[in-house]
């Protein structure tokens with residue numbers, strides 16, 4: 001079985017400094033990440049860089065080729081880390097990417113909601129047990145400068161960030177919309193966010209922008225941060241949301257309906273908590289138990 005060769009761009013600065021890894025396309029249908037990293041490649045020059053930047057625009061090329069979240073073995077790469085060198089294609093990609101992650105000093109993983117979901121722009125991290133790592137992750141998330149900062153359950157397994165956590169590599173992931181499109185503002189926010197983090201790490205000179213952060217939410221309950229298990233659909237059908245991303249909803253508020261083909265049977269879906277609509281399903285056809293939304297608790301209106 002052949003080794004997986006990830007397409008990596010390695011930019012060495014003229015002066016010594018930390019190694020920052022930035023990955024995109026862990027899921028094959030998340031496009032802002034891919035475009036932003038290619039743009040970063042053109043922007044970064046060794047002359048103005050302290051340290052080293054490793055860029056991987058499309059980690060999961062087999063999934064991208066299929067126009068899908070996952071490669072042909074059906075495994076979700078973001079649940080497969082650290083992978084194995086002798087497994088299926090997704091397991092081997094995880095293995096190759098895990099070696100890059102654990103060898104870096106800092107790590108940023110760019111995602112979006114993919115084909116079926118859309119995510120209010122956020123920078124997330126695990127609530128790491130090691131104060132030094134957690135503090136750095138908070139700084140990186142704040143520097144990335146998206147509206148929401150979300151610290152979650154440190155025990156989640158199988159993620160790219162799980163590899164970083166176990167290697168004590170400060171790491172954040174970011175999300176920006178999705179819905180099977182590539183948002184230009186999302187690409188721009190990702191480029192600027194990565195540059196802002198590099199400035200925070202003293203790898204480049206760049207003035208700090210004014211902060212766009214509106215929410216700082218930390219939740220260490222088990223499975224907080226697992227987007228695919230919250231607000232599951234009570235039945236299959238056609239999902240129509242009645243709320244918008246970024247909106248604050250009350251407990252019990254209608255967030256959408258699921259309809260049968262004639263519209264005779266309409267099932268209402270209500271929010272289990274009061275909070276911010278962080279993730280919303282945008283692909284109308286839904287199976288029973290698929291996620292419809294992630295709503296995170298907040299006191300703000």
Ligand SMILES: [Zn+2]
Nearest residue numbers: 027030111112
């Ligand atoms: Zn993703």
